[in-house]
Amino acid sequence: MNTMIDTIVAIFVILGVFFAVVSAIGIVRLKDVYSRAHASGKSATLGVVFIMLAVFIHFLSQGVMNAKILLAILFLFLTAPVASLMITRSAYRNGVRLEKNTITDDLKEMYEQDSKQSK
Amino acid sequence: MFDTVLIVALSALSIALLLLFIRVVKGPSTQDRILALDAIGVLLVGFIGIIMILQDTSVFSDIVLVLTILGFVGTLSLSKFLERGVVIEHDD
Amino acid sequence: MPFQILINVFLAVLWMFLQNEYTVVSFISGYVIGVLILFIIRRFLKFDFYLNRVWAIVKLIYLFTVELIKANIDVVKVVLKPKQDHQPGIIAVRTRLESDFEISLLAALITLTPGTVSMDFSADNKTIYVHAIDVPDKEEMIKGIQNSFEKAIMEVTK
Numbered sequence: 001m002n003t004m005i006d007t008i009v010a011i012f013v014i015l016g017v018f019f020a021v022v023s024a025i026g027i028v029r030l031k032d033v034y035s036r037a038h039a040s041g042k043s044a045t046l047g048v049v050f051i052m053l054a055v056f057i058h059f060l061s062q063g064v065m066n067a068k069i070l071l072a073i074l075f076l077f078l079t080a081p082v083a084s085l086m087i088t089r090s091a092y093r094n095g096v097r098l099e100k101n102t103i104t105d106d107l108k109e110m111y112e113q114d115s116k117q118s119k
Numbered sequence: 120m121f122d123t124v125l126i127v128a129l130s131a132l133s134i135a136l137l138l139l140f141i142r143v144v145k146g147p148s149t150q151d152r153i154l155a156l157d158a159i160g161v162l163l164v165g166f167i168g169i170i171m172i173l174q175d176t177s178v179f180s181d182i183v184l185v186l187t188i189l190g191f192v193g194t195l196s197l198s199k200f201l202e203r204g205v206v207i208e209h210d211d
Numbered sequence: 212m213p214f215q216i217l218i219n220v221f222l223a224v225l226w227m228f229l230q231n232e233y234t235v236v237s238f239i240s241g242y243v244i245g246v247l248i249l250f251i252i253r254r255f256l257k258f259d260f261y262l263n264r265v266w267a268i269v270k271l272i273y274l275f276t277v278e279l280i281k282a283n284i285d286v287v288k289v290v291l292k293p294k295q296d297h298q299p300g301i302i303a304v305r306t307r308l309e310s311d312f313e314i315s316l317l318a319a320l321i322t323l324t325p326g327t328v329s330m331d332f333s334a335d336n337k338t339i340y341v342h343a344i345d346v347p348d349k350e351e352m353i354k355g356i357q358n359s360f361e362k363a364i365m366e367v368t369k
Contacts, residue, residue, distance in 0.1 A: 006121045008241065009121075009172065010121060010124045010125075012173070013124065013125065013128050013169060014124065014128065016165060016216075017132055017135075017165075018129045019283055019287075020132060020135050020162055020165060021131055021132070021134070021135045022286065022287050022290055022291070023135075023158065023286070023292055024134075024135035024136070024138040024139050024158070024162070024266040025135075025138060025291070026286060026289075026290035027138070027139060027142050027155055027158060028138050028139075028141060028142055029290060029295070030289075030290070030295070031295060032147060032299075033150050033151055033203065034301075034328070034330070034342045035297075035299055035344055036154055036184060037141075037154060037328050037342070038162075038286055038289075038326070038328055038342075038344050039286055039290060040154050040155075040157060040158040040169065041322055041323070042279070042282050042283055042322075042323060043283055043286045043287070043290075044158045044161045044162060045161065045323070046279060046280075046283050047162075047165060047188050048161050048162065048164050048165040048168070050279055051165040051168045051169060052164075052165070052168055052183075054172065055168045055169075055171050055172055058172050059177055062202075064128070065178060066177055066180055066350055068180040068181065068183070068184055069168075069180055069183070071184060072164065072180075072187050074185050075184070075187045075191070076161070076164070076187060077323075078319075079187065079188075079190075079191035080161075080322070080323070081120065081292075081318065081320075081322035081323060081329070082191070082195070082319070083157055083191055083194045083195065083198075084154075084322055084328055085318065085322065085328070085329055085330065085331075086194070086195055086198040086199065086202075087150055087153055087154050087157070087194065087198050088150075088328060088330045088331075088342060089198075089202065089330055089331050090150060090198040090201045090202035091148065092330060092331065093190035093202055094148070094149075094150070094201060094202070096148045096150060098299070099299060104195045116126070
């Protein structure tokens with residue numbers, strides 16, 4: 001029984017660490033801020049959520065219901081999208097360039113209209 | 120066996136943190152640095168989680184919560200600070 | 212809907228008293244039995260059965276989990292590809308949702324799903340600008356977002 005729970009915890013930890021490492025590699029390898037936001041916003045969050053689930057299962061098997069860990073998972077899910085939205089928006093408004101093989105940019109038209117109206 | 124897996128996981132996470140640190144130092148724009156720092160904050164939460172399993176203690180659970188929220192607030196205020204006051208501009 | 216939950220909690224407490232067992236387990240079993248009773252008499256209620264909405268929320272969470280796993284497999288594929296030749300782009304997605312809560316929920320869900328990160332809103336809050344990591348077909352992508360998430364959110368908050 002105990003070894004089975006340990007195996008499940010180990011699998012969750014390995015999955016989580018795999019996604020975390022992939023997100024780190026992605027942040028180093030991808031070419032512009034907007035693509036890097038994909039790696040940090042999705043993979044890092046899911047990786048850490050997996051690790052937190054492993055922690056929760058580990059303590060649950062000892063009969064301790066640790067609700068703070070569940071709260072941490074909830075906060076991670078709530079905060080990750082907002083953080084990546086704010087970073088990409090401030091990057092676009094500060095004029096950080098898009099990667100060179102970007103094909104469409106609908107946002108540019110919006111800002112051009114905006115600046116025309118304000119003039 | 121179980122402890123070995125956890126220690127290997129901790130070393131892999133350390134390597135990931137090191138990679139992110141490279142991006143913090145290199146990052147062409149400030150937003151790159153903020154993004155990498157945010158990811159470091161999130162990964163530190165996972166790091167502490169694995170240490171909790173390894174040491175079989177739940178005293179760090181408060182720290183996990185506070186670290187999550189502080190990382191979020193830090194990221195938000197930094198990017199807001201960079202954004203505010205800047206007129207919408209496109210100088211290609 | 213609050214009235215029905217009140218009835219349900221009342222039934223659960225009643226069940227707890229009848230069992231003479233004041234624990235969380237008996238409260239939960241009482242609550243489940245209350246849900247069953249409400250389900251049986253749902254035709255005599257004035258309002259819609261509130262579990263319909265709960266069921267819609269469960270469906271939304273299920274959809275979200277599946278998409279989140281798919282999104283991460285997607286990111287892994289893009290990151291570990293030896294040659295970085297994906298074609299990113301920013302696309303505008305118009306939405307029919309109205310309240311601020313629904314739109315922010317949609318933006319958060321878009322961020323955590325395959326290949327897309329929401330970036331900005333238009334001035335009238337009707338268009339979400341989305342950065343996609345690989346845009347093979349623009350129209351299909353917009354349709355995909357509108358059909359899956361917008362519909363599920365509408366079912367929850369209609």
